[in-house]
Structures are given as C-alpha cells and as structure tokens.
Amino acid sequence: xxxxxxxxxxxxxxxxxxxxxxxxxxxxxxxxxxxxxxxxxxxxxxxxxxxxxxxxxxxxxxxxxxxxxxxxxxxxxxxxxxxxxxxxxxxxxxxxxxxxxxxxxxxxxxxxxxxxxxxxxxxxxxxxxxxxxxxxxxxxxxxxxxxxxxxxxxxxxxxxxxxxxxxxxxxxxxxxxxxxxxxxxxxxxxxxxxxxxxxxxxxxxxxxxxxxxxxxxxxxxxxxxxxxxxxxxxxxxxxxxxxxxxxxxxxxxxxxxxxxxxxxxxxxxxxxxxxxxxxxxxxxxxxxxxxxxxxxxxxxxxxxxxxxxxxxxxxxxxxxxxxxxxxxxxxxxxxxxxxxxxxxxxxxxxxxxxxxxxxxxxxxxxxxxxxxxxxxxxxxxxxxxxxxxxxxxxxxxxxxxxxxxxxxxxxxxxxxxxxxxxxxxxxxxxxxxxxxxxxxxxxxxxxxxxxxxxxxxxx
Amino acid sequence: xxxxxxxxxxxxxxxxxxxxxxxxxxxxxxxxxxxxxxxxxxxxxxxxxxxxxxxxxxxxxxxxxxxxxxxxxxxxxxxxxxxxxxxxxxxxxxxxxxxxxxxxxxxxxxxxxxxxxxxxxxxxxxxxxxxxxxxxxxxxxxxxxxxxxxxxxxxxxxxxxxxxxxxxxxxxxxxxxxxxxxxxxxxxxxxxxxxxxxxxxxxxxxxxxxxxxxxxxxxxxxxxxxxxxxxxxxxxxxxxxxxxxxxxxxxxxxxxxxxxxxxxxxxxxxxxxxxxxxxxxxxxxxxxxxxxxxxxxxxxxxxxxxxxxxxxxxxxxxxxxxxxxxxxxxxxxxxxxxxxxxxxxxxxxxxx
Numbered sequence: 001x002x003x004x005x006x007x008x009x010x011x012x013x014x015x016x017x018x019x020x021x022x023x024x025x026x027x028x029x030x031x032x033x034x035x036x037x038x039x040x041x042x043x044x045x046x047x048x049x050x051x052x053x054x055x056x057x058x059x060x061x062x063x064x065x066x067x068x069x070x071x072x073x074x075x076x077x078x079x080x081x082x083x084x085x086x087x088x089x090x091x092x093x094x095x096x097x098x099x100x101x102x103x104x105x106x107x108x109x110x111x112x113x114x115x116x117x118x119x120x121x122x123x124x125x126x127x128x129x130x131x132x133x134x135x136x137x138x139x140x141x142x143x144x145x146x147x148x149x150x151x152x153x154x155x156x157x158x159x160x161x162x163x164x165x166x167x168x169x170x171x172x173x174x175x176x177x178x179x180x181x182x183x184x185x186x187x188x189x190x191x192x193x194x195x196x197x198x199x200x201x202x203x204x205x206x207x208x209x210x211x212x213x214x215x216x217x218x219x220x221x222x223x224x225x226x227x228x229x230x231x232x233x234x235x236x237x238x239x240x241x242x243x244x245x246x247x248x249x250x251x252x253x254x255x256x257x258x259x260x261x262x263x264x265x266x267x268x269x270x271x272x273x274x275x276x277x278x279x280x281x282x283x284x285x286x287x288x289x290x291x292x293x294x295x296x297x298x299x300x301x302x303x304x305x306x307x308x309x310x311x312x313x314x315x316x317x318x319x320x321x322x323x324x325x326x327x328x329x330x331x332x333x334x335x336x337x338x339x340x341x342x343x344x345x346x347x348x349x350x351x352x353x354x355x356x357x358x359x360x361x362x363x364x365x366x367x368x369x370x371x372x373x374x375x376x377x378x379x380x381x382x383x384x385x386x387x388x389x390x391x392x393x394x395x396x397x398x399x400x401x402x403x404x405x406x407x408x409x410x411x412x413x414x415x416x417x418x419x420x421x422x423x424x425x426x427x428x429x430x431x432x433x434x435x436x437x438x439x440x441x442x443x444x445x446x447x448x449x450x451x452x453x454x455x456x457x458x459x
Numbered sequence: 460x461x462x463x464x465x466x467x468x469x470x471x472x473x474x475x476x477x478x479x480x481x482x483x484x485x486x487x488x489x490x491x492x493x494x495x496x497x498x499x500x501x502x503x504x505x506x507x508x509x510x511x512x513x514x515x516x517x518x519x520x521x522x523x524x525x526x527x528x529x530x531x532x533x534x535x536x537x538x539x540x541x542x543x544x545x546x547x548x549x550x551x552x553x554x555x556x557x558x559x560x561x562x563x564x565x566x567x568x569x570x571x572x573x574x575x576x577x578x579x580x581x582x583x584x585x586x587x588x589x590x591x592x593x594x595x596x597x598x599x600x601x602x603x604x605x606x607x608x609x610x611x612x613x614x615x616x617x618x619x620x621x622x623x624x625x626x627x628x629x630x631x632x633x634x635x636x637x638x639x640x641x642x643x644x645x646x647x648x649x650x651x652x653x654x655x656x657x658x659x660x661x662x663x664x665x666x667x668x669x670x671x672x673x674x675x676x677x678x679x680x681x682x683x684x685x686x687x688x689x690x691x692x693x694x695x696x697x698x699x700x701x702x703x704x705x706x707x708x709x710x711x712x713x714x715x716x717x718x719x720x721x722x723x724x725x726x727x728x729x730x731x732x733x734x735x736x737x738x739x740x741x742x743x744x745x746x747x748x749x750x751x752x753x754x755x756x757x758x759x760x761x762x763x764x765x766x767x768x769x770x771x772x773x774x775x776x777x778x779x780x781x782x783x784x785x786x787x788x789x790x791x792x793x794x795x796x797x798x799x800x801x802x803x804x805x806x807x808x809x810x811x
Contacts, residue, residue: 132540139536166516167536173517174534193631194638195516421716449714452811 030072040073047073051083060090071100078108085114089121097121098130112142119152123159135164139171146177153185165189173202180206180216187220191227199227207243218248222257229261237261245274249281252288259291268299286315290322297329305329320350327363336367357382361395372399390420397429401436409433424453483507483596484635487560490705490723496750496760497547498563500633506552506561508607509596511634512655519639521623525589525661528580535639538625541570546620547757548645549725550652553680553695554797557804558703562725564758567643569624572659573617581613581661588616589668590642590651591658598675608670609651609680610662611644615696620645620756623656645756646727648695648798650680683796690795698727700786701801702734702761702778709806718765722776724749725758729781736763740773740805741788747776773805 035043047070054063064087070080085101088094098121104114115138122131135152142148153168169186177183183202190199206212206220225240241258244251255278262271275292282288289312296305309326312319323346330339343360346353361378364371376399382392393416400409410433416426427450434443486505493502516535524530545568552561572588592607615621624643625632632638637654644651662668671677681692702724707713724731730752735744749761761776779785787802 129542132542135540136537139540163539167539170517170534170536174536190516193516194633195631197513198515198517201515417714418717421714421718427714449811452712453714455712 035073044070044073051087055087058090060087063087064091064093064096071103076107078104078111078114081107082114082117085117085121089117089124094121094125109141112138112145112148115141116148116152120155123156123161128161131161131164135168143171144175146172146175146182147179148172149175150177150179150182150185153182153189157185157189162189162192166193180209180212180220184216184220184223187223187227191223191230194230196227196231200224200231203227204240207240207247214247215251218244218251218254221247222251222254225261226257234261234265245277252278252282252285255282255288256291259295263291263295263298266298268295271295272299272301286312286319289315290319290325293322293329294325297325297332300332302329302333306333317349320346320353323349324359327359331363331366336363339363340367352385355382355386357385358389358391358395361392365395365398370399370402372403375399388415388419390416390423390426393419394423394426394429397426397433401429401433404436406433406437422453424450427453482510484511486635489708490560490703491708493705493723496564496723496753496758497628498565500627500630500636503563503565503627503633503636504550504552504561505635506554506649507594507635507654508598509594512593512595514593514634514639514655516639519657521640521656522658523575523579523661524658526582526585526663526666527576527661528582529578531575531579533575535625538570538623538640541574543568544571544619544622546622546643546645547753548620548643549698549756549758550643550649551698551701551725553648553650553799555800557800557802558709558806559800560703562701562703562723562758564723564725565627566629567622567624567645568626568629569622569640569643571619572621572623572642573619575623576617576661579661582663584663585613585661586664587611587662587666588613589658589660589662589671590653590656591660591670592653593655593657598679602675603673605670605674606657607653608668608674608676609653610668610671611642611647611651613661615644615647615651618644646697648680648698648727650695680798681796682794682798684791684793685795686793695798696727698725699799699801700724700726700728700731700778700780700784702731702776702786702803704774704776704806707774707806707808711806711808713767713808713810715767715769715810718767719762720747720765720774721760721762723758723760724776724778726778726780726782726784727756728784730755731759732779732781734759734761734779735777736765737775737777737803738765738772741775741777741803744777767808767810769810772808772810774808775803775805777803 047066051063051066054066064084067080067084067087071084074080081100081104085097085104088097088100098118101114101118101121115134118134119131122134138148149168149172153165153172156165156168166189169182169189172182173186184206187199187202190202203220203224207217207224209217221240221244225237225244228237228240238258238261241254241261244254245258255274259271259274262274272292272295275288275295278288279285279292289308293305293309293312296308306326306329309322309329312322323342327339327342330342340360340363343356343363347356347360357378361375361382364375364378376396379392379396393412397409397412397416400412413426413430413433427446431443431446431450434446484505484507488502519535521533522530545566547564547566549562549564555561587610589608589610595604595606597604622643623640625640627636632641640656641654642652642656660668680695682695684691702722704720704722706721720736724734731749734747734749736747737744745763747761747763749759752759777786790802
C-alpha cells in the first residue's frame with residue numbers, strides 16, 4: 001500500500017466505526033485514485049462483471065484481485081467482502097479470506113452467510129479453535145435457523161469433524177428442523193458417538209414415515225439396526241436390517257451389516273442366505289464375496305465356500321484375507337497341499353502379510369510328508385520378519401525333533417519356553433525329546449510340569 | 460464401502476455392546492487384561508451409587524448457578540463447540556482394595572471447568588462447588604431420594620486440569636462411565652468426578668447443599684482416624700501413592716522359568732518416581748523398570764524380569780512418588796474407615 005493511499009484512508013476516517021473500515025482498508029491495500037461517484041459506480045460495475053467471469057472460469061486469484069479493488073471503492077458493501085472472502089478462500093489465501101469474511105459479517109450481522117463461509121475456511125485451515133468460535137457465534141445469533149445448522153452439520157460430517165457435526169445436528173433438531181436428511185444425519189452421528197437410544201429414536205422415526213423415499217428410510221433402518229446391536233438388542237437389530245434390505249435391495253451395506261450380525265450370532269446358514277440374496281441383486285459386488293465365502297466355510301459348505309473365495313480372488317487378487325479363508329477351507333477338507341499352495345500365493349503377492357511365514361510353516365509341518373527344509377526356511381523368514389515369537393521356536397523344535405537334531409531341538413524348545421512360559425505345548429515336545437535321549441526321569445518331570453501348567457491354566 | 464470399512468466405521472461399536480443397566484453397577488476387570496497403559500472402555504471399572512440415568516444428547520443440559528452473577532445453562536452442542544483439553548489420568552475408587560482393579564487410566568477430553576466459570580462471574584465468597592449427577596436414589600433407608608452429589612473446593616475446580624469430560628480414549632463416554640458428560644478431577648479419588656453431570660452450584664463457605672447433606676453423602680468418603688482427642692474425620696481428596704501387580708495373579712502356579720512380573724503404579728501427588736518388587740514378602744526389594752511417566756495424573760506401567768526357580772513366593776510391589784510418599788507396608792492401625800487402601804499387600808505364587 002502506498003503512503004498516499006494510507007494517508008487518504010486515515011483522513012477519511014472520521015468516526016470510530018469508520019476506523020474499523022480504515023483498518024480493513026489498510027489491510028486491503030487500497031491505493032487507487034480518487035474517483036467521482038459516477039466513476040466509482042461505473043468501475044464497481046466493471047469489476048463485478050469481470051469478477052463473475054473469472055469466478056466462472058475458476059480464475060479465483062484474478063477474481064479476488066478485482067474484488068479487492070471493489071472493496072476499496074465501496075467499503076460498506078458486505079456482498080463485496082463476502083465475495084472477496086470466498087475468492088480468497090478459493091485461491092488458498094485463508095488468512096485474507098478470514099479477514100474479508102469477518103468484515104462482511106460486521107457489515108451485515110443479520111446474515112449467517114459470512115460466518116458460514118468462515119466455518120468452511122477455518123475447517124480448511126484445520127484451525128479447530130477458530131472453527132468452534134465461528135460455530136458458537138452462529139449458534140448465538142442464528143439459533144432458530146434449523147436449515148443452516150443442518151447444512152453445517154452435513155459439511156462438518158463430510159469433512160470428518162464428527163464431534164462438531166453432532167453439535168450442529170443437535171442444534172438443527174432443537175431449532176425444529178424437520179428435514180428427514182438432517183434427522184438421518186443426526187442419527188448417524190449419534191450412533192457413531194454411542195448415543196444409541198437417541199439414534200434409535202430418530203432413525204425409527206424416519207424409517208416409519210411411509211411417504212419418504214425408500215433409500216432414506218432404508219438408511220434409517222440400517223442405523224436403527226446398528227444402534228440396537230450396539231445396545232445389546234440383537235433381535236430388533238436383525239429385524240431393522242432386514243427392513244433396510246426390503247426398502248432398498250440395492251444397498252450393499254445392509255447385506256454386509258446383517259450378515260455380520262448373523263455371523264456373530266453363529267447363524268452361518270442365515271448369513272449365507274442373506275449374502276446370496278444380495279449377490280443375486282448386486283451381481284457386480286465383490287464386497288459380498290468375502291463374507292459369503294467365509295460364512296459358507298463356517299457353515300461347513302466347503303465346496304461352495306471355496307468356489308466363492310476363488311471367484312473373489314480371480315476378481316480381486318489383492319483381497320488378502322480371502323487367501324486365509326481359503327487356506328482354512330482347504331485345511332478343513334484335508335487338502336493340505338492346496339492350503340500350502342494358497343498360502344504360498346499370498347506370500348508371493350504380499351510377503352509382509354502378518355504372520356504369513358509362520359502360517360506357511362505350520363501348514364508345511366502338518367502336511368504328510370512334511371517338507372522340513374522348507375519349513376525351516378519359512379521359520380527363518382518368520383524370525384526375520386517379527387520380534388521373537390515362541391511359536392517359531394516351538395515349530396523349529398518339532399522339526400529338529402522329527403529330524404533327530406536333538407541338540408538343536410533342545411535349544412529351540414528351551415527358547416520357546418523362555419518366550420512363552422505359560423504355554424504347555426513346548427513341555428510336551430521337550431518331554432518327548434528327553435524320552436528320545438533316553439532320559440525317562442527328565443521326561444517324566446517335564447510331562448508332570450506340562451500337566452501342572454495345564455491345571456494352572458484351567459483354574 | 461467394504462466390509463472392513465463398514466466395521467471400522469459406525470458398526471465398529473457393535474463389537475462391544477453395552478446394554479442399559481437396570482440397577483447400580485459394580486464392575487471391575489483384571490488389570491492383566493490391559494494392553495499398553497490405557498484402560499479400554501470395556502475394561503474401565505464402574506462403581507455406581509444409583510441406577511444409570513437415561514439421558515439424551517438432545518435434551519441434556521448443564522446448569523451453572525449459585526453464587527454467580529450470570530447463571531449459565533449449556534447444551535451438549537455448546538460443550539462440543541468450546542475449546543477442549545486432553546489429559547491422561549487415573550480414576551480410582553477410594554475403596555479400591557489393595558490388589559483391587561477399581562482403578563483405571565484413560566486419556567480424557569473435555570472443557571476446563573475454569574473456562575466454563577469465566578463468563579458466569581463467581582462471587583467473591585465462592586468457596587465450594589456442588590456437582591450434581593442425573594442419577595438419583597437413596598443412600599440409606601431413612602434418607603430421601605436425591606441426586607448423587609459431591610462438593611469440591613472451588614480451588615480444585617479452577618485447576619487447569621479439572622474438566623467437564625465428554626470423551627475417554629478418543630471415544631465419547633460410554634453410558635456407564637457418565638455419558639454424555641462427567642466431571643473429572645485428575646489426581647483425586649473418583650467419587651468427586653461426578654458422572655452424568657447436570658448441575659454445578661457454586662457455594663459460599665457456610666452454604667448448605669441439601670442434596671449432599673440430606674442424602675447422607677456428607678458422611679461417606681471421609682478419612683476417619685482414631686486420635687488422642689477421639690475420632691478425627693477429613694474429606695478424602697488426593698489419591699494416595701499405590702501400585703498393583705497385574706501379573707501374575709494371586710495363587711498362581713508356574714513352571715520354573717523366566718517371567719515378566721508387571722503392573723501399574725499411580726499417585727495423586729506429583730508423579731511416580733520408582734517402583735520396587737519383593738519376592739519374599741517385603742524383606743528384600745529390587746527396583747522394577749517403569750515406563751516413562753505420561754504426566755502427573757496418569758499411571759505408569761512397570762515390569763520386573765523374574766527368573767523363577769522352584770519354591771513358594773510372596774510377591775509385593777511398592778511405589779514411591781515424586782513428593783517422597785511411599786506405599787506403607789501395612790495399614791495404619793489408627794484408620795477406622797475403609798478408604799485409601801494403599802498398603803503393599805502380598806500375593807502368593809508357587810513355582811515347580
């Protein structure tokens with residue numbers, strides 16, 4: 001700002017109110033020539049037009065530049081400052097945006113627009129304290145504007161400020177907002193924060209309104225279901241999720257949630273039926289395949305489960321959990337070779353998958369004839385990949401015992417006991433090792449210790 | 460959204476369903492189930508006096524009144540939109556047994572009470588604050604049904620660490636732990652951290668708060684010591700230095716081997732300075748290895764590597780705080796109440 005501009009602005013400040021504008025003008029860097037009122041109007045009109053064009057073309061910085069000049073020409077026009085704040089924000093000049101919006105709010109305190117935009121700016125800046133301050137001001141001055149608080153709630157929820165979204169949803173409700181979407185948003189947040197009774201009451205109110213779109217009612221039924229489950233009431237939870245599916249059969253999450261509850265209740269056949277139903281209606285969905293395959297295996301329908309999981313891996317080879325489910329199904333059907341193969345595939349695709357080497361070693365050791373060399377190799381990888389784990393040494397001890405490397409077996413089993421002193425399994429192997437070494441007293445003592453451990457664990 | 464996303468979001472809560480309780484709850488869990496140093500919500504102890512109230516976020520309000528110039532009524536939204544503070548702090552029931560697990564440690568979030576008091580204009584003679592919960596009932600057969608109430612000195616309320624807390628370990632408070640908001644006085648026994656808070660009444664030095672007195676609450680939570688002049692009583696406040704062995708549990712049977720004995724230590728006076736372990740009922744002590752202190756109010760997790768050979772053992776732990784307070788080896792014989800049970804009680808362990 002030039003010194004002439006500053007001086008002119010300061011001279012123009014005759015009142016306390018004007019001083020506020022002067023401070024603002026100082027900040028806006030006003031340095032234009034003196035214009036007649038007609039010239040001013042003409043220039044303002046030009047600036048408004050060009051700013052609109054620039055805004056439409058997403059040339060926000062240029063629009064902000066024009067609006068800055070306009071603000072200097074008419075420092076009492078709240079709309080100009082609001083536009084300027086918006087353009088500064090769109091250009092990423094958040095501090096300037098805050099200042100312009102604060103001025104706009106001061107000029108037009110009866111409108112919530114500038115403060116609402118300030119909320120957005122503060123949220124973009126991640127400045128939670130200022131965000132809260134702007135929301136508190138909105139609450140104090142526009143408490144009765146339910147639509148405003150509902151819109152803020154939605155914005156805050158989308159931007160992951162869920163606590164504040166809850167606050168605004170509650171304000172919206174208190175203001176008498178009857179919008180089903182805002183009531184649904186409130187129920188969603190209440191479910192998230194653990195206010196299950198509130199969530200159920202709001203969600204059921206929406207679900208039971210026959211005149212509302214089925215998709216909204218279905219979402220509400222889903223929330224009611226989840227909240228019932230969270231408050232320990234499984235049967236109503238299942239009933240509401242079933243309603244959600246009836247209302248909107250193309251909503252994948254309802255199938256997932258309902259099957260999850262049924263799986264938790266060990267009602268695998270029912271979970272499978274729901275997921276099959278979902279699959280028939282949403283044939284492109286891959287998200288349904290993992291729980292479907294998993295529940296089929298749990299329901300001991302191994303062939304179908306294996307087929308579904310294989311289909312999933314064909315479509316989504318990075319669905320790592322499916323490899324484990326498939327390995328589990330192969331193990332349960334006695335197909336140890338296939339179990340080893342699928343775990344090997346997972347190892348090849350995701351070598352750092354947690355415990356993959358240990359899982360593979362376990363599978364290799366359980367297979368007849370066991371591949372001891374490869375088992376030891378996997379155990380070596382497992383040791384490199386994790387902190388010392390008693391099971392690595394336990395399995396190693398078993399391999400050495402089976403291959404008559406008695407000294408190595410002794411060392412490995414002792415290490416397993418050291419790392420997992422509460423586990424009786426290594427004591428059993430150690431007892432067998434003593435038997436093999438012809439030390440029956442030590443063997444007897446070790447087996448007794450194992451029994452002692454087991455009885456201790458069972459107490 | 461994948462199944463995993465679904466479980467991570469709203470549905471994650473269904474992993475730990477919390478059913479509404481019909482009567483006062485008295486719940487605690489073995490300390491050995493705690494991974495790390497924060498107590499997860501499902502393992503956090505609960506000591507209720509009255510049944511849990513049914514509160515709604517939509518109607519919950521906190522009133523601040525009494526000796527103030529501008530009484531204040533706040534909604535939950537108002538609370539959420541005020542600046543908050545996070546503090547790791549232990550809450551311990553003042554009647555927690557020597558090995559009892561009625562102590563838990565969490566990271567709390569809430570609004571400092573001092574901040575809430577700023578706009579209300581405390582009167583010059585304001586001395587105490589009565590904190591009233593939404594839970595009501597009778598403490599004794601002859602008392603009337605009144606809200607749970609405690610009285611805390613104003614000075615403690617104005618401490619920057621004293622909060623109206625609404626989150627525990629980054630999650631909103633579970634219903635049984637005071638949902639939607641509770642008082643939190645770090646460093647003090649838990650009875651003052653009133654759950655389901657709904658009213659704070661600022662009192663002068665001579666003010667009588669009827670809920671507190673008429674309910675009989677004034678006769679609870681007092682330290683009673685037999686002295687030369689008879690029984691002396693004093694209101695409980697700061698948590699006494701204490702430690703507990705989380706593992707092994709009492710009467711454990713172990714095979715000879717190497718074990719990690721571990722537990723927690725805490726105090727309401729400064730921070731934990733050291734923890735020692737004895738294997739022989741308090742004759743010989745070795746220093747345990749405590750994790751770094753999280754600050755003045757949280758507990759520290761400690762461990763001691765024990766090479767156990769066959770024999771019978773009497774395990775004890777003893778904490779000392781930064782103000783030099785050390786857990787006593789036995790209960791003060793002059794104490795006639797059942798609070799502040801912080802002496803080093805042994806647990807037995809046999810190794811074969």
